[in-house]
Amino acid sequence: AQSVTQLDSQVPVFEEAPVELRCNYSSSVSVYLFWYVQYPNQGLQLLLKYLSGSTLVKGINGFEAEFNKSQTSFHLRKPSVHISDTAEYFCAVRGNFGNEKLTFGTGTRLTIIP
Amino acid sequence: DAGVIQSPRHEVTEMGQEVTLRCKPISGHNSLFWYRQTMMRGLELLIYFNNNVPIDDSGMPEDRFSAKMPNASFSTLKIQPSEPRDSAVYFCASSLRGLTDTQYFGPGTRLTVL
Numbered sequence: 001a002q003s004v005t006q007l008d009s010q011v012p013v014f015e016e017a018p019v020e021l022r023c024n025y026s027s028s029v030s031v032y033l034f035w036y037v038q039y040p041n042q043g044l045q046l047l048l049k050y051l052s053g054s055t056l057v058k059g060i061n062g063f064e065a066e067f068n069k070s071q072t073s074f075h076l077r078k079p080s081v082h083i084s085d086t087a088e089y090f091c092a093v094r095g096n097f098g099n100e101k102l103t104f105g106t107g108t109r110l111t112i113i114p
Numbered sequence: 115d116a117g118v119i120q121s122p123r124h125e126v127t128e129m130g131q132e133v134t135l136r137c138k139p140i141s142g143h144n145s146l147f148w149y150r151q152t153m154m155r156g157l158e159l160l161i162y163f164n165n166n167v168p169i170d171d172s173g174m175p176e177d178r179f180s181a182k183m184p185n186a187s188f189s190t191l192k193i194q195p196s197e198p199r200d201s202a203v204y205f206c207a208s209s210l211r212g213l214t215d216t217q218y219f220g221p222g223t224r225l226t227v228l
Contacts, residue, residue, distance in 0.1 A: 036219075043118070043205055043219035044157075090157065099169070099213055104157040 002027040002093045006105035013081055014113045021076040021108045023065075023091030033074040034092040034102070035065055044090065050074065051096075061085070086112045116140075118220035120206050126226045132194040135223045138187055139208030147217060148181055148191050149205040157205075163189065164212050196227045 036044040048059025119138040183189040209215040
C-alpha cells in the first residue's frame with residue numbers, strides 16, 4: 001500500500017513570492033504521482049502528474065513539481081504566486097500496476113497575502 | 115464538454131432520512147468513482163465502477179451506503195438511513211479507462227445531516 005504525507009496543512013505566502021508545497025510518499029513499488037488543486041466550493045482539478053521520464057513535470061497555471069526517488073518526494077513549486085492561486089492542494093500517489101487506487105494526502109491550504 | 119455533473123450541490127436532511135446523490139460522468143468515460151471528503155479523514159474513495167460494474171466497494175463505510183450505475187451516463191449514491199456523521203462533501207469523478215487514467219472530478223455535493 002502507498003501513503004502520502006503533506007506536512008504543511010497551511011502555507012501563507014505573499015503575492016508574487018515563490019512557493020513550495022511539500023509532499024512525501026511511502027511505497028514499496030514504483031509509483032505514479034499527482035497534484036490536484038481544489039478552489040473554494042469546487043471539485044478537484046488535476047495540476048500535473050508524473051508517470052515516467054523526466055523528473056521535472058510542468059503543469060497548468062505555472063506550477064511544476066520534481067520527482068525525487070531517493071528522497072521519496074514530489075514537491076510542488078511556483079516561482080511567483082497570484083491571488084487566484086488561493087486554494088487547497090492535494091498530493092496523491094498510486095502504484096503503477098494493476099488496480100491500484102489513488103491515495104490522497106490531507107491537503108495544504110495555500111493562502112496568498114496581498 | 116460539460117464535465118462531471120453532480121446533483122444536488124447542497125443537501126440538508128434530518129437524521130434517519132434517505133439521501134440520494136446523483137452523478138453524470140463525462141461522456142465516453144468508462145470508469146466512475148465516488149469519494150467522500152471530511153475534515154477528519156480527508157478524501158476517501160468509497161466505490162468505483164468500470165463499464166457500469168462495481169469493481170471495488172471496500173471503501174463503503176456501512177451497509178447504509180449503496181451505489182448503483184444503471185447505465186454509462188448515470189450513477190447514484192444512496193444513504194439510508196442517514197446519520198449526522200455522514201455529513202461531508204461527496205465527489206463523483208470519472209476517467210476514460212479505470213484507475214490508470216486521469217480522474218476528472220465533479221463539483222461535489224455538500225451533505226448536512228441534522
